[in-house]
Each structure stands twice: as C-alpha cells, then as structure tokens.
Amino acid sequence: MGSIEGEGGERMFYCTNCGEAQDDGMTFCRFCGEKQPGLQLINRLRSEARRLRQSGEESTTAATNIQQETMSTLARLEKMRQEVDEAAQHRSGR
Numbered sequence: 001m002g003s004i005e006g007e008g009g010e011r012m013f014y015c016t017n018c019g020e021a022q023d024d025g026m027t028f029c030r031f032c033g034e035k036q037p038g039l040q041l042i043n044r045l046r047s048e049a050r051r052l053r054q055s056g057e058e059s060t061t062a063a064t065n066i067q068q069e070t071m072s073t074l075a076r077l078e079k080m081r082q083e084v085d086e087a088a089q090h091r092s093g094r
C-alpha cells in the first residue's frame with residue numbers, strides 16, 4: 001500500500017511553490033502554506049488512470065475524456081514534482 005511505481009521507491013516530495021521538502025502526505029506546505037498535490041492525490045490519480053485503462057475497451061467518449069484529463073493532470077503533477085525535485089537538489093548543493 002502506498003508505494004509508488006518507478007523513481008526507485010522515493011517517498012519524499014517537495015513543495016511545488018518554495019521547493020522545501022515535505023513530509024509524506026502533507027496537504028499544505030509547512031514553509032509557505034502552498035497547497036500541495038500530495039502523494040495521496042498522485043496515488044489516487046494513478047489508480048484511477050489504471051482503472052480507466054483496464055476498462056478502456058468499452059469506454060465511451062466521456063470516459064475517454066476523463067481518462068485523458070486524468071492522465072494529463074497526472075503528467076503535469078509529476079513534471080512539476082520533478083522540476084521542484086531538481087531545484088531542491090540544486091539548493092541542497094548536490
């Protein structure tokens with residue numbers, strides 16, 4: 001439960017606003033108060049995308065739209081997370 005595929009099982013994530021490291025499952029950044037997408041949302045989007053993909057054979061147009069929206073949201077969140085992650089690594093001098 002709660003494991004994320006890929007990324008070597010990394011569990012930390014970083015504020016999408018200030019880049020400070022956040023605790024697992026934080027909803028708001030404790031440094032700047034920015035609302036975080038959070039691992040729970042990412043996990044939820046992932047499982048939703050997976051479910052939609054599995055039932056995709058008989059998908060209606062509406063379901064396809066939802067799927068595309070979910071996938072693009074997930075992709076956007078992950079891209080944001082990676083960018084912040086890289087920025088945080090630079091900040092910590094690595």
Ligand SMILES: [Zn+2]
Pocket residue numbers: 015016017018019020029030031032033034
């Ligand atoms: Zn922040």
